[in-house]
Amino acid sequence: MITVIICDDQAIIRDGLEMLLKLERDIEVVGLAQDGAEVVELATSGRPDLILMDLKMPGINGIEATRRIRAQHPEMKVLVLTTYDDDEWLFDAIRAGASGYLLKDTPREKVLEAIRGTVRGQAFVDPAIAGKLLQQTASQQAKPATQITENLTSREEEVLRLMAQGLSNNEIAAQLYLSEGTVRNHVSAIFAKLDVSDRTQAAIIAIRHGLGQ
Numbered sequence: 001m002i003t004v005i006i007c008d009d010q011a012i013i014r015d016g017l018e019m020l021l022k023l024e025r026d027i028e029v030v031g032l033a034q035d036g037a038e039v040v041e042l043a044t045s046g047r048p049d050l051i052l053m054d055l056k057m058p059g060i061n062g063i064e065a066t067r068r069i070r071a072q073h074p075e076m077k078v079l080v081l082t083t084y085d086d087d088e089w090l091f092d093a094i095r096a097g098a099s100g101y102l103l104k105d106t107p108r109e110k111v112l113e114a115i116r117g118t119v120r121g122q123a124f125v126d127p128a129i130a131g132k133l134l135q136q137t138a139s140q141q142a143k144p145a146t147q148i149t150e151n152l153t154s155r156e157e158e159v160l161r162l163m164a165q166g167l168s169n170n171e172i173a174a175q176l177y178l179s180e181g182t183v184r185n186h187v188s189a190i191f192a193k194l195d196v197s198d199r200t201q202a203a204i205i206a207i208r209h210g211l212g213q
Contacts, residue, residue: 121168
């Protein structure tokens, strides 16, 4: 069972998402929050697998709430669901530790796919804004791959490259003829060596250093 907290300052959005998720047998809504301060408290008391996070809210916004939650509970996933697609919100959310970024007009099936996939460790970015992320990383001068891969083993570099292409642990395992457990170990080692906490941040670093192709 995937446990979820919904955070949005609009009651109609919270209630609508709750109704949507209650139709799914493998998802349980364990809390509703109307602002960043409330969701930080609920994250500690409810210990959900994932938080659906709005961004622009009164008081503590979704960016700061995500930063606090990820600092206190690094294993917890935050999936942004917002109406804002401008660059500042997108990059601030990812830097704060969000595992994915969806717009509120995302189809129901895609939201459910993103929730399940994010909990499994995949990264989801709305296609409407994925281009901005790639343009941002491409526009920055790529550093030589050796500067980040010198501490990675050759196998870890292969795993990182496939992570940057959006592959799940299971897909990486199949492609490299490894067990999924071995891939998980490599991913953990990569996170530690790159000093990141999730796949999205690792993928961004990989793309910036020419490992995303």
